[in-house]
Amino acid sequence: MLKDERQAFIMRQINLHNKVLSTDISAMLNISEDTVRRDLKEMAEEGKVLKVHGGAISRSFHYPFNADNAVYAQAAKQQIAQKIIKLLKNDMVVLTGGGTTMIELAKSIPDNLRATFFTISPLVALELVEHRNLTVISIGGQLSPSSHVHMGASVINQLADIKVDLCLLGANGLSVQDGMTDSDWEVVQVKRAMIRAAKKLAIMSIAEKLNSSQRMKVCDLNQINYLITELAPDNHFLSPYRQLDMELL
Amino acid sequence: MLKDERQAFIMRQINLHNKVLSTDISAMLNISEDTVRRDLKEMAEEGKVLKVHGGAISRSFHYPFNADNAVYAQAAKQQIAQKIIKLLKNDMVVLTGGGTTMIELAKSIPDNLRATFFTISPLVALELVEHRNLTVISIGGQLSPSSHVHMGASVINQLADIKVDLCLLGANGLSVQDGMTDSDWEVVQVKRAMIRAAKKLAIMSIAEKLNSSQRMKVCDLNQINYLITELAPDNHFLSPYRQLDMELL
DNA sequence: TTGAAACCTGCTAAAACACGCATAATCAGA
DNA sequence: TCTGATTATGCGTGTTTTAGCAGGTTTCAA
Numbered sequence: 441m442l443k444d445e446r447q448a449f450i451m452r453q454i455n456l457h458n459k460v461l462s463t464d465i466s467a468m469l470n471i472s473e474d475t476v477r478r479d480l481k482e483m484a485e486e487g488k489v490l491k492v493h494g495g496a497i498s499r500s501f502h503y504p505f506n507a508d509n510a511v512y513a514q515a516a517k518q519q520i521a522q523k524i525i526k527l528l529k530n531d532m533v534v535l536t537g538g539g540t541t542m543i544e545l546a547k548s549i550p551d552n553l554r555a556t557f558f559t560i561s562p563l564v565a566l567e568l569v570e571h572r573n574l575t576v577i578s579i580g581g582q583l584s585p586s587s588h589v590h591m592g593a594s595v596i597n598q599l600a601d602i603k604v605d606l607c608l609l610g611a612n613g614l615s616v617q618d619g620m621t622d623s624d625w626e627v628v629q630v631k632r633a634m635i636r637a638a639k640k641l642a643i644m645s646i647a648e649k650l651n652s653s654q655r656m657k658v659c660d661l662n663q664i665n666y667l668i669t670e671l672a673p674d675n676h677f678l679s680p681y682r683q684l685d686m687e688l689l
Numbered sequence: 690m691l692k693d694e695r696q697a698f699i700m701r702q703i704n705l706h707n708k709v710l711s712t713d714i715s716a717m718l719n720i721s722e723d724t725v726r727r728d729l730k731e732m733a734e735e736g737k738v739l740k741v742h743g744g745a746i747s748r749s750f751h752y753p754f755n756a757d758n759a760v761y762a763q764a765a766k767q768q769i770a771q772k773i774i775k776l777l778k779n780d781m782v783v784l785t786g787g788g789t790t791m792i793e794l795a796k797s798i799p800d801n802l803r804a805t806f807f808t809i810s811p812l813v814a815l816e817l818v819e820h821r822n823l824t825v826i827s828i829g830g831q832l833s834p835s836s837h838v839h840m841g842a843s844v845i846n847q848l849a850d851i852k853v854d855l856c857l858l859g860a861n862g863l864s865v866q867d868g869m870t871d872s873d874w875e876v877v878q879v880k881r882a883m884i885r886a887a888k889k890l891a892i893m894s895i896a897e898k899l900n901s902s903q904r905m906k907v908c909d910l911n912q913i914n915y916l917i918t919e920l921a922p923d924n925h926f927l928s929p930y931r932q933l934d935m936e937l938l
Numbered sequence: 939t940t941g942a943a944a945c946c947t948g949c950t951a952a953a954a955c956a957c958g959c960a961t962a963a964t965c966a967g968a
Numbered sequence: 969t970c971t972g973a974t975t976a977t978g979c980g981t982g983t984t985t986t987a988g989c990a991g992g993t994t995t996c997a998a
Contacts, residue, residue, distance in 0.1 A: 494953080494954065
């Protein structure tokens with residue numbers, strides 16, 4: 441077997457699986473691991489792959505991370521925001537949670553929308569209040585260091601006293617089996633109270649979060665009125681949700 | 690499974706859910722918790738995540754606001770902050786307003802201070818909550834677009850129900866003649882309610898604002914227990930205030 | 939205050955690695 | 969086709985990296 445031929449084979453494997461193990465290649469081609477290592481090293485120097493201990497990974501695979509303020513999957517979240525804006529009408533009263541998707545939405549609300557927003561997230565509140573025609577009311581309470589939203593009994597109490605047209609929540613986990621789920625007990629309590637306070641419920645979730653589950657159940661899928669993802673409503677990925685009693689956006 | 694692959698997986702989980710638990714990752718990938726911990730530690734050292742007890746949280750979640758904006762008279766305000774820190778004791782309950790001085794203070798509170806902070810400013814709340822020994826409670830209400838603090842009747846109501854050790858307020862106007870003054874009627878109402886809720890009152894003000902008056906009166910000078918400026922207490926500029934029943938810092 | 943969970947440190951075995959060297963394969967030009 | 973030069977490959981040896989584990993300590997929350 442020729443060297444180039446071998447490296448082409450390795451390249452194919454990497455394109456196929458995003459990674460290769462030196463041992464695997466060695467076994468597959470019946471060559472010594474040393475040779476594989478040498479190949480990988482060479483290919484890494486040519487910039488074709490990323491060499492790591494144990495094998496190599498695809499160059500395009502290096503995970504997304506920007507040290508500063510880049511939000512993960514921002515494009516998708518902005519798409520979601522655009523879709524939600526269509527749900528918002530003048531003189532609506534809306535209740536929102538926190539999360540980066542919600543912040544993207546808060547930024548991109550059109551300035552001419554005249555509405556009232558209740559929110560448990562100070563970050564969202566600060567973004568919303570930049571729009572002239574919005575009335576922003578913070579549901580105060582103990583601020584959670586990890587999720588940066590207000591939680592605790594006083595939040596639940598306040599939520600019991602209000603009734604809003606639409607509740608906007610980000611989903612942490614969402615699946616046909618388990619419904620909407622979350623990982624934190626306190627968060628679940630607050631989300632439930634928020635859902636109770638709203639006539640309609642809209643859940644936003646990037647497609648990646650669909651079909652994932654967390655430990656605690658927030659609500660059933662049939663309580664959800666709108667499910668907003670960055671995908672087109674007829675995307676096959678959403679088909680499990682299509683029969684259900686919710687509108688896909 | 691390759692190490693980098695594993696870390697990419699963790700990174701993805703963090704981007705999706707804003708946090709991960711070591712135990713969860715360990716279970717999901719069938720690897721020991723030690724390995725997960727080592728990964729998280731490594732990733733934290735590279736600045737990719739924030740390590741916390743039990744797991745790690747997203748870095749972009751860590752308050753992506755204006756990192757270092759030009760604040761007017763920032764040096765002076767930081768000096769003031771340093772002086773106020775000396776007033777803060779463990780297990781104190783403090784009530785604060787908003788303003789850039791207050792934010793500077795919130796940033797520079799020592800991490801080992803264990804205390805409870807009530808605040809009407811979402812920005813201050815978000816800064817305070819970064820200190821792990823602080824309990825932060827937002828007094829919620831309508832968010833003022835101009836001053837970025839919560840105002841309105843519900844704030845007054847909530848303030849009526851609490852009693853704190855110390856109230857920290859920035860002054861808009863302060864003079865021997867007129868006492869503490871402000872320009873906005875709503876703000877005055879809130880400040881009065883805050884003062885009522887506190888055993889002691891500390892006013893912070895850059896020297897520039899001393900001897901200036903606004904239209905509305907908030908309180909008399911003799912209600913003030915501490916006056917904090919960036920000047921030394923024996924500065925001649927402060928002499929008009931020296932005879933009064935307040936401590937100059 | 940106390941018990942459980944999370945953590946750290948040091949250790950071990952196995953895997954992956956690097957390096958030198960001997961041998962095998964390849965190639966260019968006569 | 970032969971030959972010498974060049975390159976590629978496999979192997980032995982010693983080193984480094986990695987992952988799990990044992991134990992003692994810290995942290996957290998009840």
